[in-house]
Amino acid sequence: MAVKNKVQLITYPDSLGGDLKELNNVLLKHFPNVFEGGIHILPPFPSSGDRGFAPLTYLEIEPKFGCWDDIKAIGQHSDVLVDLMVNHISRQSIYFQDFLRKGRKSEYADLFITLDKIWKDGKPVEDDIKKMFRRRRVPYSTFTIEETGYVERVWTTFGKSDQSEQIDLDIKSEKVRQLLTDFFVNFSKNQVKIVRLDAVGYIIKKLGTSSFFVEPEIYEFLDWIREMANSLKIELLPEVHAHYATQYKLASKGFWIYDFILPYTILETLFNKSSAKLCSYLKVRPSKQFTMLDCHDGIPVKPDMDELIDTSEARKVVDVCIERGANLSLILSEEHKAKDGFDVHQIRGTYYSILNCDDDAYMAARAIQFFAPGIPQVYYVGLLAGENDIESVEKSGEGREINRHNFSILEIEKSLEKEVVQRLLKLIRFRNEYDAFQGIFTVLDSADDEIHLIWENGDMYCTLFIDLKTNKSLIDYVDEIGNKVQYII
Structure with missing residues (x-):
């Protein structure tokens, strides 16, 4: 199984039409042969929170979304990618509910990390916790x-309340590894081709460390799960938000990684009208990456951009985003904030809104993404040039809802009338179909207020030129019969 070097779509199961059947209908009717790289369906499983990211099981599909036959129907025309929250499972799962009833007598007790697995007496030590990269103030629930x-106190990396909905799994346990194997076997039976290992960086808890991407223990687990996935012809995509050096270690071991540096770098490039940082980055980054601009969370800043940004300059970028309606996710651990207190984890908003709904700037951003080596993913809100959903944020109190609007069929059809959406669809098709993207990529010399990139494959080539003063973008390419063509994006 090889990942296709073509554009993928990211969507929730209910965000384009209401359920999986409608999603399939929308793809076939409005986007035929557009997302040839595949469809990343954000968690369609029964879940008790975090919009699917607190799954009860991976053996079933949430009934309101549909069933496995609906996933297989999509899999008939598109490779399907799903998430596996390898770090945790729902508090409402049969496994943890049995533990809540019977405690250590439960057959599932060893699935979870009771605090005596961390501290022998089961009593947490504050000095140890301070060293950890935390997503909540106390990394356990009672x-x-x-x-x-x-x-009983058990480890819970994520969650907003004391009794988190997301209970960490003990990946050292053979029972956990058998459970993960069962989930993968079920994925294989239902035509899932790629699995994103969500939150995999948090799976190792070790005293004296940050308990994030703990080496070398994490590689032992990743090697095990890769061997198991390979036996089922499933590709893996580890999801790790970390310093770029951590991502590059994964890449050096042959794993696909996410390019979480590109979204902010493109934003900064367009804001400051300077291509120097972007071009330097494009020259050295690994090519075996999935690329994105926007997603269901936000634009990564810390720790992904650590040592790549000047925090005083980053504050200016963040301030512009806030002026345009964005909100922020912040770093909680004092030890992991910048020395000057800069604590922005992610910028949350639609990429289109953050670019001030400037069609040319948005198309320039997508063109850079599509020319960067890797597998481009387009989030469904970005596909439809969606704007910040402030109303949903105010209604839910959840900042991430700003970029999670559910589109009805009518809203999809209305969005398709936008010129910028049609421009984007044309660019996606070009990226999918033009053979030069299977060849060699080079960053060409350019003025600081310009970008010049090229792909070459035999006699085929295409160049991207962007004038940052105007955000106008041009592609020059040679067609199949040797004619030179200029494509104004």
Whole structure:
């Protein structure tokens, strides 16, 4: 199984039409042969929180979204990518519910990380916790076992309340590895071709470390799960938000990685009208990457951009985004903030809104993404040039809802009337179909307020030229019969 070097779509199961059947209909009717790289369906499984990222199981599809036959129907024309939250499972799962009833007598007890697996006496040590890269102020939750009244504390990396909905799994446990194997076998039966290992950086908890991407232990797990996935002809995409050196270590071991540097770097390039940082980066980055501009979370800043940004300059970029309606996700651990207190984890908003709904700037951003070596992913809101959904943020109190609008069929059809959406669809088709993208990529010399990139494959070539003063973008290419063609994006 090889990942196709073509554009993918990212969508929730209910965000384009309401459910999986409608999603398939929308793809076939409005986007035939557009997303030839595949469809990344954000968690369609039964879940108790975090919009699917607190799954009860991976053996079923949430009934309101449809069933596995709907996934297989999409898989008939597109490679399907799904997430596996390898770090955790829902508090409402049968596994943890049984543990809540029976405690250590539960057959599933070893799936979870009770604090005595971290500290021998089960008592957390504040100095140890301070060293950890935390997503919540206290990295565990407290529960009372029904049958005994005994109080248990178990590790919970994520979640907003004391009793988190996302209970960490102990990947050292053979029972966890068997459970993960069962999930992968089920994916294989239902035509899933790629699995994103969500939150994989948090799976190792080790005293004296940040408990994030702990080496070498994480590689032992990744080697195990890759061998298992390979046996089922499933590709893996580890999802790790970390310093770029960490990502590059994964790349050096042959894993696909996410280019979480590109979204902010493109934004900064367009804001400052300077291509120097972007061009320097494009010359050295690994090519085996998935690229994106926007997603269901936000534009990564820290720790992904650590040592790549000047925090005083980054504040200016962030301030512009806020002026245009964005909100922020912040770093909680004092030890992992910048020395000057800069603490922006992600910028949340639609990429189109953050670019001030400037069609040319948006198309320039997509053109850079599509020319950067890797597998381009387009988030469904970005596909339809969606704007910030402030109303949903205010209604839900969840900042990420700004970029999670669900589109009805009518809204999809209305969005397709936008000139910028049609321009984007044309560019996607060009990226999918033009053979030079299977060849060699080079960053050409250019003035600081310009970008000049080229792909070459035998006699075929295409160059991208962007004038940052105007955000106008041009592609020059040679067609199949040798004619030179200029394509104004």
